[in-house]
Amino acid sequence: MKFFSYSSKGFSTASKLLFIIWVSFSMMACEWGDQIKSLVQPNPDDFAVLFSDTATVQLSTVLTDSSFTGAPSRLLVGRYIDPYFGKIQTASFFQPTTQTAITVPVAAEYDSLVLSLTYDNYTYGDTTKQLNLSVHKVLADILDKDAYYNTNSTAFEETPLGKVKINPTPRTTKRLIIKLSDVLGKDIFERGKTNLITSNEDWINLVKGILIKGGASDNGAVIGFRSDLVYLQLHYRIPDVDGVKKDSSVFRSSASYNQILADRSGTIVAKLPANQRVAIPSAQTGNMSFIQAGLGIMTRIDLPSVRNLRFTKYSVANRAFLRITPKQFSVTDQLKAPPQIYVFRCNKNNEFYLGGDGFPLALTNLSTQQPVAISANYTVDVINNKQYYLLDLSSYVTELLTSETGDVGGLLLRTSAFNSGSNRPSTTYPSADTEFTNGLNRLVIGDQKSSDPGVKLELYYTTVKVE
Missing domain, CATH: 2.60.120 (Jelly Rolls)
Known part of the structure; x- marks a missing residue:
């Protein structure tokens, strides 16, 4: 943008006003590096910048x-109490899937079933306080719905597949591993050995989804995990002439959503409509x-x-x-x-x-x-x-x-x-x-x-x- 010379002689009040309007709009349109050739203003005593x-x-x-929380890049898990916003509780629902048939060698021996979560370094709340995390089996196919919001939930088994007490350390620890029920693990293992999981449909009939949530009385923090790096992993051992070889089957998440709830009772925002x-x-x-x-x-x-x-x-x-x-x-x-x-x-x-x-x-x-x-x-x-x-x-x-x-x-x-x-x-x-x-x-x-x-x-x- 270029500004050119103007003389102040003979400017009326209206002309001065039009001038400053023009200058105001011109300045708003300027970019760094624009050249100002020469600008002779009307008498400065006629103007006051206030x-x-x-x-x-x-x-x-x-x-x-409600907030749309489906298909997030971050899973949110935990609970804390905010002096202004009340009790904040988050949980994550996700659906592990398989792209191929699950086959386990006949000679294999069961080891364990675990849930693997990778921190994404997001925390909100006090990470020095202990969190009581539990993992549950979901009873409905998450893909049965097109969209999920923060207040949604999916039916799940009250008895957890696994529990862990942690003091979150996302900046010093890469992953969180939670050991899950051997009953479910051995069921998956035996079905894999007898070729009963030939497709993702067979798998979904067995494990429709997984829920991970914080304890109902925790007052610590909400922790973020990468949704693209959450999976179930079935570990087993295979006897070999040279010893024992370890192997596993991995079930990665293909759909997920976050549940984010607040109990604002007793707070200044309790009556938010x-x-x-x-x-x-x-x-x-x-x-x-x-x-x-x-x-x-x-x-x-x-x-x-x-x-x-x-x-x-x-x-x-x-x-x-x-x-x-x-x-x-x-x-x-x-x-x-x-x-x-x-x-x-x-x-x-x-x-x-x-x-x-x-x-x-x-x-x-x-x-x-x-x-x-x-x-x-x-x-x-x-x-x-x-x-x-x-x-x-x-x-x-x-x-x-x-x-x-x-x-x-x-x-x-x-x-x-x-x-x-x-x-x-x-x-x-x-x-x-x-x-x-x-x-x-x-x-x-x-x-x-x-x-x-x-x-x-x-x-x-x-x-x-x-x-």
């Missing part, structure tokens, strides 16, 4: 009806709003007072930033803040506006009509002891000011983008296999009436003196 951080920012909390069309104002939740992945909790942002700038003569907004600071002491080493938060457009019923590609609409640059950065990183300012996110809302504020009615919808904050940029995008399930459905990171934000306010709209605008 700053305000007193605009009203309304916060409310929205709970989605399970209806996305209803946003509960922060005044009804202790002057706080909330974001939580996994359970589909989002914060809605509205800026009802920004349009008052329309009544300030000869003023034009330049830039606008939303600064969000987590509630003091709500972020800990165990209950971490989201690495990023993302902002999307929504209507009065908290339904996402959709773009031309069918995915929820992010903010756009008004000059180029291209999406702007829709996320903000969690910034830790060690020198000033501050933690915050900074979202650029310039295009949204400009639209608020230029709209005839001001009905441009609100903004929803969440912990991840949608899957439009992934290798398996889905407009039917746009949140599938994203951090918002594969994790539990959460954020607590104090509103402007809180004793610890955590939200400000930082607005820069230019005014023209009237002669």
